[in-house]
Amino acid sequence: MADSRQQQQQLRPGGQGTAGIFLPGMDASTSQVLAVVTLLPVGGTLLFLAGLTLVGTLIGLAVETPLFFIFSPVLVPAALFIGPGVLGFLKSGAFGVTAFSSLSWMASYIRSLIRGPLHQKLDQAKRRTRETAGQVGQKARETGQIVQRKAREVTKGGQEGAKT
Structure with missing residues (x-):
């Protein structure tokens, strides 16, 4: 069971x-x-x-x-007269929507290009510029220190020569 x-x-x-x-x-x-x-x-x-x-x-x-x-003798000519007008408005709207969507797509594509590889290249260029500026500043400080040292040596040497 x-x-x-x-x-x-x-x-x-x-x-x-x-x-x-x-x-x-x-x-x-x-x-x-x-x-x-x-x-x-x-x-x-x-x-x-x-x-x-x-x-x-x-x-x-x-x-x-x-x-x-x-009422077909009245409706058929009315439809033949009004139909192309309505189709014209619909075509115009469809073309407008197509143009707007195409422009929107192009704008987003260009924005993606700018934000994509071009944006990365600009960031790299900014980074290199900052690094170069930092290196130039460091070299300028070192050069200034060397000039100050040599100036002290010259002034000390000149003071010693004047004492003797």
Whole structure:
């Protein structure tokens, strides 16, 4: 009896509890069960509304079709006259959006170039300039110290020569 229970538990993918409904080999968590319980009525309601919209559209089309045939001598020339104007506005907007996105892409590409390799080169040049300035300053200090030492030696030597 105990062996048959163990075999049944081994055959079930989830082990104990709810057997692998969501992921094979894993038990369903409380949040997953709550998500399914919550989303099932919402999905059903939305599916009902989609069907209701389809029925309403079909009824409206059935009512409007005879009106389209009756007024077609007026509607067709109006559509032929207004259609190109609407298409022109749509084309203009599409070209504007395309131009704006192209300019935006170019600006971001140039910024990435400036911030990328060029920015690194500028940083290296600044670093080298600072290092060179530091080396020049150090050399100037050393040279100044040497000049001061020699000036002291000359003044000491001149004072000794004057005493003798």
